[in-house]
Amino acid sequence: MQETFRVSITKEWNKSHDKLPPAVQKRASRAAEKMVGNPWSPELHPEKIQKAEKGMHSARVDDDYRIVWKHIKPNNIVLCFVDKHDAAYSRATRTSFTLKEGVVIIRDILEAEPNPEVPAAEFGMFGTVKRDPEVGKLFVGYRDQELLDFGISEEDLPHVRVIDDLDELGNVERLLPPDVFDHLLSIAIGTAHRPVVPDKVLAKSLERYQGGEDMYRFLDTDEFKRALNNELEDWMLFMAPDQREIISRDYAGPARVKGVVGSGKTAVAVHRLRHLARKAFDAEKTVLFLTYGNRLPAITEHLLKRLAGEKAPELAAVECKTIASWCGSFLKQHGQKLNVRSGDKLERAIDHATDKAKQASPKLKMLYKNRSFFKEEIKYAIKGRAISNLEDYLRLDRIGRGTSLNGEERTAMFKIYQDYQRYLSGQNLSDYDDLYLKSLELVESGNIPTQYIAAVIDEMQDLSAAQMRLVRGIIPEGPNDLFMVGDGLQRIYPGGYVLRQLGIDIVGRGELLKQNYRNTHEIFAAAYAMVEHEPYDDFDGEIDEGISPEISIRHGPKPKLHCATTISDEMKWVSSQIKTLKSEHGYRDKDFCFLYRWRNPYQTTLPQNLNSEVGHLTDVTSEPDTYFGANAKHTTFHSAKGLEFKVVFLLGVTDDNIIRSAQKALPGKERDEKIAEERRILYVAMTRARDLLYLTCSDGQPSRFLEDIPDDLIDKT
Numbered sequence: 001m002q003e004t005f006r007v008s009i010t011k012e013w014n015k016s017h018d019k020l021p022p023a024v025q026k027r028a029s030r031a032a033e034k035m036v037g038n039p040w041s042p043e044l045h046p047e048k049i050q051k052a053e054k055g056m057h058s059a060r061v062d063d064d065y066r067i068v069w070k071h072i073k074p075n076n077i078v079l080c081f082v083d084k085h086d087a088a089y090s091r092a093t094r095t096s097f098t099l100k101e102g103v104v105i106i107r108d109i110l111e112a113e114p115n116p117e118v119p120a121a122e123f124g125m126f127g128t129v130k131r132d133p134e135v136g137k138l139f140v141g142y143r144d145q146e147l148l149d150f151g152i153s154e155e156d157l158p159h160v161r162v163i164d165d166l167d168e169l170g171n172v173e174r175l176l177p178p179d180v181f182d183h184l185l186s187i188a189i190g191t192a193h194r195p196v197v198p199d200k201v202l203a204k205s206l207e208r209y210q211g212g213e214d215m216y217r218f219l220d221t222d223e224f225k226r227a228l229n230n231e232l233e234d235w236m237l238f239m240a241p242d243q244r245e246i247i248s249r250d251y252a253g254p255a256r257v258k259g260v261v262g263s264g265k266t267a268v269a270v271h272r273l274r275h276l277a278r279k280a281f282d283a284e285k286t287v288l289f290l291t292y293g294n295r296l297p298a299i300t301e302h303l304l305k306r307l308a309g310e311k312a313p314e315l316a317a318v319e320c321k322t323i324a325s326w327c328g329s330f331l332k333q334h335g336q337k338l339n340v341r342s343g344d345k346l347e348r349a350i351d352h353a354t355d356k357a358k359q360a361s362p363k364l365k366m367l368y369k370n371r372s373f374f375k376e377e378i379k380y381a382i383k384g385r386a387i388s389n390l391e392d393y394l395r396l397d398r399i400g401r402g403t404s405l406n407g408e409e410r411t412a413m414f415k416i417y418q419d420y421q422r423y424l425s426g427q428n429l430s431d432y433d434d435l436y437l438k439s440l441e442l443v444e445s446g447n448i449p450t451q452y453i454a455a456v457i458d459e460m461q462d463l464s465a466a467q468m469r470l471v472r473g474i475i476p477e478g479p480n481d482l483f484m485v486g487d488g489l490q491r492i493y494p495g496g497y498v499l500r501q502l503g504i505d506i507v508g509r510g511e512l513l514k515q516n517y518r519n520t521h522e523i524f525a526a527a528y529a530m531v532e533h534e535p536y537d538d539f540d541g542e543i544d545e546g547i548s549p550e551i552s553i554r555h556g557p558k559p560k561l562h563c564a565t566t567i568s569d570e571m572k573w574v575s576s577q578i579k580t581l582k583s584e585h586g587y588r589d590k591d592f593c594f595l596y597r598w599r600n601p602y603q604t605t606l607p608q609n610l611n612s613e614v615g616h617l618t619d620v621t622s623e624p625d626t627y628f629g630a631n632a633k634h635t636t637f638h639s640a641k642g643l644e645f646k647v648v649f650l651l652g653v654t655d656d657n658i659i660r661s662a663q664k665a666l667p668g669k670e671r672d673e674k675i676a677e678e679r680r681i682l683y684v685a686m687t688r689a690r691d692l693l694y695l696t697c698s699d700g701q702p703s704r705f706l707e708d709i710p711d712d713l714i715d716k717t
Contacts, residue, residue, distance in 0.1 A: 004037055007224050008078045008206060008217040010106055011238055016081040020065070028061045028082050029228040035059060036221055039069065039077050049092045051186065055199070056092050068092045073199040076206055078215065080106065090182055097202060098195050103212040103241040104205045109166055136162045138169065138188055151180035160184070209244045226309055235267055236307050246511050247271040254482035256460075256499070256506045259513025260549040261490060261687040262524065266296075266642055268513070269458045269485045270303050276454045276480065277304075277314035285453035289320040290471060292462035294622045296642050297321050300458070302624040323467050327435040330449070334442055338430040346424075346431055350374050353419035357412050366409040373670070374416060380493070382417050383433035384464035386440060390414045404669070436466050443473035452476075459642055460486035465497035472503050489531060492638060492681045516549055518644055520556035523693045524549070526713040527559075527686040530705050531679060559686070559693040561653075562717045563702060567601065570698040571609035574649055577694060578613045581647065589614045593645035594634040595685050597658050602651050606634055637685040648689035650682075654700030658682065679705050 017028060031044060040046050045060035049068070058066040066088040068080045080095060082088070094108050139147060144157060152160055156175050163169055166188050173181050211217040216237040218224040226232055239247075243264050246257060259265050269289075276287045289300055297320040308314060321329075331338065350371055358367050387393045393414050394407060405413060424430060455475045457463065463471070475481050482504065499506060516524045528549060560577075564570040574594075581587040592614060596602040607617050614632035620639060627633070627643060637650075652658075663674045682705055686693060695706070706714070 005035070005039065005075050005077050006206075006217060007032075007036055008076065008211050008215045009227065009237070010078065010080055011214050011234075012081045012106070013079045014234065014237075016083055020082065024061065024065055028065065028067060031059055031061050031067055032079055032228060033225060035067075035069070035077060035079075036224060039071065049089060052092045053096055054196070055097075056095065058088060058092065068095070070095075070097060072097075072202045072206070074203075076203050076217075078106075086182075090185065093185070096195065097197060099197055099201070099205060101241070102205060103209055104197075104202055105212065105214060136160075136164060138163045138165055139184075150183050151177060152184075209241050210248060211238075211244065213238065213240050213244075222309055222312075231309075232306070235264075236271075239264065239267065239271070240515060240517075242511075242513065243268050243271075248275050251480050251483075251509045253477065253479065253509060254484065254499075254504050254506050255480075255509040255511065256484045256486075257511040257513065258485075258487055259511075260516050261487060261527075261684070262516040262518030262552070262644075263513035263549075264517055265485045265487065265513060266300075266458055269456050269483070270300060270307060272483050273300070273304060273318060273456045274308050274314065276456065276483070277308075277317045279480075280453050281314045281317040283453060285317065286451045287318050288326070288452050288455040288474065289318065289458070290323050290326060290455060290463075291458045291642075292323055292467075293459060293639070293641055294322050294325075295620060295627070295639060296458060297325075298622050298624050299627055299643070302628065323463060323470075324432055324435055327439040327470075330439050330442070331435065334447060336438060338434055338438065339428055340430050340432055340435060342431065345427070345429060346375070347371060349420050349423040349427075349429075350378075350416075352423050353416040356419050357416050360415075361412055364409065364412055366405065367412060370666070373666075374413075377413060378417050378420060379431075379433055380464065382414070383431075383437060384466055385497070386437060386466035386469060433464075433466070436464070436470060440466055440470045440473065443470060448476075449474060453478075454481055454483065457482065457484045458486070459490075460484040461488055461491040462486075462493055462641075465502060468497065468499070468504065469502050489534070490641070490680060490684050492641070492677060492684060514548070514550045516552045518690055519552055519687055520554045520691060521551050522556055522558045522713070523689050523691075524551050524687065526693075526709050527683055529709045529713060530686075531683045534676060534679060556691055558713060558715045559689075559695060560715045560717055561695045561702060561706065562697075564696065564698040567605060567698045568609075570651070570696050571605060574651070574694070574696060575610055575613050577649075578610070581692070582613070587647060588630075589632045590630045591646040592632040592649070593620075593640070593647070593688065594632070594649045594651055595637055595640050595688065596634070596651045597637050597681070597685075598652075599636060603634070606651075637681050640688050641684055644688055644690055646690050647692040647694075648686075649694045649696065650685055651696055652698070653682070653695045653703050653706070654697040655703050656700045657697070658703050658705075 017025060020028060034041060034044060039057070039059065047058050049056045049058055055071045055073075056068065057071060058068050061067060061082060064084055065082055066085050067082045068088050068091065070078045070080060072078065078097075081091065083091060091108070096107050096109050098105060098107060139160060144161075147157060147160060148154070156172065159172050159175060163172070169185065169188055176184070205212070206215070206217050210219075216227075218227065223232075227237065246268055249255075257265055257268060273287060273289055280287045289297065291297060291300075301318075301320040304318060304320075305312075305315065328338075328340075354367060354371075354374055357364075361367065381387070381396065382393065385396060387396060390411065394410050424434075452475050455471055457468075457471060460468070471482065484504075484506075518524075519527070528551075562570075562573050564573055578592065581592075594602070594606055594610075594617075603619075610617065610632075616631050618626050618629060618631040618633050620626050620633050620635040620643070633645065658678050659675060663671065663678070666674055682703065686695075695702075697703075
């Protein structure tokens, strides 16, 4: 179909269309599709709606239903709603297009925001007006008998007389018969003052924001057809103006989006990925989507296909991978294949290196730290920063590493690192960090891939300095080259860095999303109270104490905390809650997710105790079906990053289960950093819940972190 008009739909269109009987819904969709080519086609029986604002028209669906739409010259049409004939025309006369902070909004003029300069009317228990009726101005030119002749009763006449303007007319709608109210409305509309926004201004706003918060302006006809077929979820269509503007903005260089949890950062990343992919496809280049966790690439690819359509040409210009999988493929292309291992073999290498150091310096106390210290120092402070010599390590600002090391200790630590590497080489082994370092070495030596034009990095706080240096090296510098999305408060791995020190300058290109959309007000308020004063590094060289969030306007029950005596009792309580939610509230298996800090014992305990309530349980893996499928889900706190579920049960939330004894035994600042890390991990897990959140524990005290949640924000059972 040749595209003649740019089509936008409103949220109200979606709602009204979904409420139609199935047969009418199909006819409405066919009529709407025809409007793209010519909204004035005779078969649509178009009519200009009298007493409505300029540009308001209707199109025929069938004998009973009409589509109400607005023409914004020269070539924009907005589908407002679909309704039965008389109701559609009545609503159309009350519909007004205006601007709010430059964004097009649609308002019902009977539901206008009150003027703060005009005192509100005082209403009694039953909505009666107590003001002096002499102040009423809207029907001042009509005698009482004339109003009574319209069908207004003697009892309701004072309530009509008191009305000053059109904005107050809606206060009496429920008191009057529909035909009487419509007659009064018709009179009022004829004298109402409407704000007039020029079409040129409306069209410019629609283009800039691709619609707005309550509208979506389709990119092409195919996308519009898929929306008519209910293939696109609301989150793909309706986004806040600040989110929408970020998606298509042109940046002179790298840009970074940070924001509170649940503010739509990943959704923005998916939309931005599509926007860049369309440009890359035209330029015969590729956009690279990278993240650390192995769940997100396949899920992002799935969402991108939903957004763009399975046959969208721009999909060929997108590559979604973890940073590890990209490095593995890149090294293989250059004839290098590393024998990457984890677990016992790496621990033996660390033990070998530390034993040698103890023999050389038996009195150096640092050498008797727990194995995990050396493991993390190598991973996050040395390899994570791509440190290749002792001199650089001695100068290193060890951001995120709680324990300070003096010169002698750093010298010994670097020798341990070198011996660790020699041991691995002797065994023909590598750890995962070698993937990144070998790839970085190739890229910085000039072996740069040429197919990429841009990269989108999601959950950037999980990437190390070495990995971010690698990303900078992969993508040629230029406009819109790097688009980074993340939140320092959700950083769950040690370490840190400053972007500008890695050659990534985002000055003037930082975006902030403060509104939480995912969680209910109650869930987010409880979770945020736990980390509100938690300082964290946000990649800019400063220590932040959090963004002041705008909490969701959605409301629901408070999170529940239940402490049982045994794990068996804990499971019984969970089972009873699920049974109630399914039988009384209509939740389905796919709505539930069970999260735990450590797999043992819940990975085996869950199926043994909950199969009768939720059937088959699916472990969320890198396969999209495990996340989008019909089964109940379970996974670890870590693996749930970037995901969301309607109902979340956090299991085993005891102090001992979350903070292990080895962590408690760490000295001073090192222990504090570990505990702060665990607090952030719990915060991330809690905020996976959209509608309902349950926390359970057994055989121990609830986590100390929950003590920071005020009693009025959580229900303890």
